[in-house]
Amino acid sequence: MGKQVTEMLKGTLEGIVLAILSGRSAYGYEITAWLREKGFSDIAEGTVYALLIRIEQRGLVDVEKVPSEKGPPRKVYSLNAEGSEYLEEFWRTWSFLTEQLEQLRQGDN
Amino acid sequence: MGKQVTEMLKGTLEGIVLAILSGRSAYGYEITAWLREKGFSDIAEGTVYALLIRIEQRGLVDVEKVPSEKGPPRKVYSLNAEGSEYLEEFWRTWSFLTEQLEQLRQGDN
DNA sequence: TACCGGTAGATAGTAACACTGAATAGCGGG
DNA sequence: CCCGCTATTCAGTGTTACTATCTACCGGTA
Numbered sequence: 001m002g003k004q005v006t007e008m009l010k011g012t013l014e015g016i017v018l019a020i021l022s023g024r025s026a027y028g029y030e031i032t033a034w035l036r037e038k039g040f041s042d043i044a045e046g047t048v049y050a051l052l053i054r055i056e057q058r059g060l061v062d063v064e065k066v067p068s069e070k071g072p073p074r075k076v077y078s079l080n081a082e083g084s085e086y087l088e089e090f091w092r093t094w095s096f097l098t099e100q101l102e103q104l105r106q107g108d109n
Numbered sequence: 110m111g112k113q114v115t116e117m118l119k120g121t122l123e124g125i126v127l128a129i130l131s132g133r134s135a136y137g138y139e140i141t142a143w144l145r146e147k148g149f150s151d152i153a154e155g156t157v158y159a160l161l162i163r164i165e166q167r168g169l170v171d172v173e174k175v176p177s178e179k180g181p182p183r184k185v186y187s188l189n190a191e192g193s194e195y196l197e198e199f200w201r202t203w204s205f206l207t208e209q210l211e212q213l214r215q216g217d218n
Numbered sequence: 219t220a221c222c223g224g225t226a227g228a229t230a231g232t233a234a235c236a237c238t239g240a241a242t243a244g245c246g247g248g
Numbered sequence: 249c250c251c252g253c254t255a256t257t258c259a260g261t262g263t264t265a266c267t268a269t270c271t272a273c274c275g276g277t278a
Contacts, residue, residue, distance in 0.1 A: 004202045007120025007263070010235050011113065012206065019213040029255050038209060047236050049256060054235090071254035072244050091214065093113040097121065098207060100147060104128040105200065116234070119264050138226050156265050158227060163264090180225035181273050 005040070013043070015090040017051055018079060021061060022087055025078040028052055052077055060086050114149075122152070124199040126160055127188060130170060131196055134187040137161055161186060169195050 020031060032048045052075070055061050060083035064076045079087070129140060141157045161184070164170050169192035173185045188196065 002198075002202070003263090004120065004199060005206070006236060007123075008202060008206055010119040010264075011116025012210070013236075014116075016210065016213060019210075023216060027255080039205065040209075042237090044237050044239095045256085046238075046240095046258080050236080050258090053257090068244085068254070070245055072242090072256065074255070089111075090113060093111070093117060094210065096148065097114070097117055100149075101121070101125065101128075101203065104125060107132060112234090115265060119235075122265075136226080151266090153266055153268095154227085155229080155267075155269095159229085159265080162228085177225075177273085179274055181227065181271090183226065 005042075009040075009043070012094070013047070014051060014055065015087065015094065017048070018055065018060065018083060018087045018090065021077055021079040022084065025064075025076050027066075027074040027076045029074070055083070059083075114151075118149075118152075121203070122156070123160060123164065124196065124203065126157070127164065127169065127192060127196045127199065130186055130188040131193065134173075134185050136175075136183040136185045138183070164192070168192075 016035075017031060020026060020034065026034075028045075028049050031052075032043065032045050035043050035048070052061075056063055056077070060080065061077045062080050064078070066074045066076050068074050125144075126140060129135060129143065135143075137154075137158050140161075141152065141154050144152050144157070161170075165172055165186070169189065170186045171189050173187075175183045175185050177183050
């Protein structure tokens with residue numbers, strides 16, 4: 001999709017993944033597939049896994065190892081209380097940004 | 110404002126500045142002041158100058174040195190044709206992102 | 219004159235984040 | 249037995265914003 005998305009995703013991809021996890025638990029491979037389906041065609045698998053490790057180390061998610069019928073065991077992530085709080089904060093920040101951008105787009109600058 | 114904004118700005122700040130320049134020409138100090146006024150309270154001055162140099166080197170803006178009554182000469186930036194094209198592309202990318210995020214927020218995932 | 223505050227820009231070093239590319243590992247089917 | 253699919257990990261790279269500092273010009277004031 002191009003470099004612009006890549007740069008814009010910095011900071012937002014984390015929120016996107018947390019938002020996905022707020023709906024239901026999921027594991028890396030699944031999340032990557034879901035993102036691709038949604039149009040984020042060139043998000044590298046490595047990126048998602050790295051992000052999941054980051055948010056795990058920050059204590060925003062809980063992890064459970066679940067055996068898979070096909071392939072190695074999955075690491076299933078679910079949002080915990082701290083993660084929910086962080087996600088709320090993310091939405092506030094996101095709203096602020098979109099408001100500013102919307103104003104700029106309308107040309108009142 | 111916090112680390113979340115900082116990370117989200119990566120990739121969007123460039124679009125923001127280009128959008129400002131699409132309305133009128135401006136120089137670094139002015140842009141920084143305008144951003145602060147708009148609520149981007151902790152954007153460092155150095156950040157804006159570095160960004161302006163980047164977009165200048167990529168040929169998205171034209172530059173003109175204008176003497177100032179108070180202080181050193183200003184480097185006044187204005188969007189050129191290539192910059193306008195890039196800005197359009199930015200808005201398309203931005204729209205895509207906001208749509209996806211809006212869907213996630215509504216919880217249909 | 220000497221100094222200071224406000225205006226204006228440049229720069230070196232750092233941290234965070236997404237990408238690239240490759241490696242590892244388990245399972246089932248031809 | 250190897251290939252393809254599922255699933256995760258990791259080392260190295262590039263981009264971007266931040267921090268902190270430096271240069272420079274001007275007007276006012278002691």
